[in-house]
Amino acid sequence: xxxxxxxxxxxxLKTGQSMTLQCxxxxxxxxxxxxxxxxxxxxxxxxxxxxxxxTDQGEVPNGYNVSRSTTEDFPLRLLSAAPxxxxxxxxxxxxxxxxxxxxFGSGTRLTxx
Amino acid sequence: xxxxxxxxxxxxxxxxxxxxxxxAYSNSAxxxxxxxxxxxxxGPQFIIDIRSNMxxxxxxRVTVLLNKTVKHLSxxxxxxxxxxxxVYFCADGRANAGxxxxxxxxxxxxxxxxVHP
Numbered sequence: 222x223x224x225x226x227x228x229x230x231x232x233x234l235k236t237g238q239s240m241t242l243q244c245x246x247x248x249x250x251x252x253x254x255x256x257x258x259x260x261x262x263x264x265x266x267x268x269x270x271x272x273x274x275x276t277d278q279g280e281v282p283n284g285y286n287v288s289r290s291t292t293e294d295f296p297l298r299l300l301s302a303a304p305x306x307x308x309x310x311x312x313x314x315x316x317x318x319x320x321x322x323x324x325f326g327s328g329t330r331l332t333x334x
Numbered sequence: 335x336x337x338x339x340x341x342x343x344x345x346x347x348x349x350x351x352x353x354x355x356x357x358a359y360s361n362s363a364x365x366x367x368x369x370x371x372x373x374x375x376x377g378p379q380f381i382i383d384i385r386s387n388m389x390x391x392x393x394x395r396v397t398v399l400l401n402k403t404v405k406h407l408s409x410x411x412x413x414x415x416x417x418x419x420x421v422y423f424c425a426d427g428r429a430n431a432g433x434x435x436x437x438x439x440x441x442x443x444x445x446x447x448x449v450h451p
Contacts, residue, residue, distance in 0.1 A: 263423055317434070
């Protein structure tokens with residue numbers, strides 16, 4: 222198993238550009254989430270999903286869209302990148318609602334200039 | 335909004351000592367709590383979790399204590415090793431009556447643990 226795979230690992234965007242951060246897991250996990258981590262801070266939840274076709278907003282959803290068409294994939298879309306979205310983005314998954322221990326990917330470091 | 339916070343941002347210990355990392359949470363409705371370890375350049379790694387109906391849980395070299403009266407969580411690491419150096423986060427979440435998570439975690443700021451040989 223590859224676990225949770227995030228691509229790309231690094232990305233530089235210009236203000237106003239759009240892009241999609243990819244996240245895939247091969248563990249047949251139902252729950253998937255996106256977090257952002259800013260320097261000196263903990264992780265903040267952007268969007269999450271409890272199953273294919275089901276998504277919901279987290280703490281900081283503005284400027285981001287998600288979809289969950291398959292169990293394996295949970296892409297995060299930046300609609301119009303802003304410097305405030307410079308951050309490290311982590312995708313995470315867990316087997317089910319009874320499994321509280323999420324598995325995290327290695328992150329995508331995004332810089333918006 | 336609700337938040338999970340930490341008392342100390344940094345902790346330095348000698349190899350072989352026991353480490354205690356503390357966490358204060360504010361959401362009295364939280365049903366479970368998790369400790370994560372994050373090494374530089376990596377994603378958080380699950381260490382241990384505890385449900386709100388427990389006050390103590392032990393793992394390999396780690397113990398989590400939960401005091402719901404004062405909304406306090408701690409992670410104890412026995413015989414701390416240089417490989418334990420990392421940032422440690424606590425997180426909390428809610429679950430339904432059957433124990434099924436709603437899928438949302440709230441993370442604290444993190445504590446930097448440095449272990450000196």
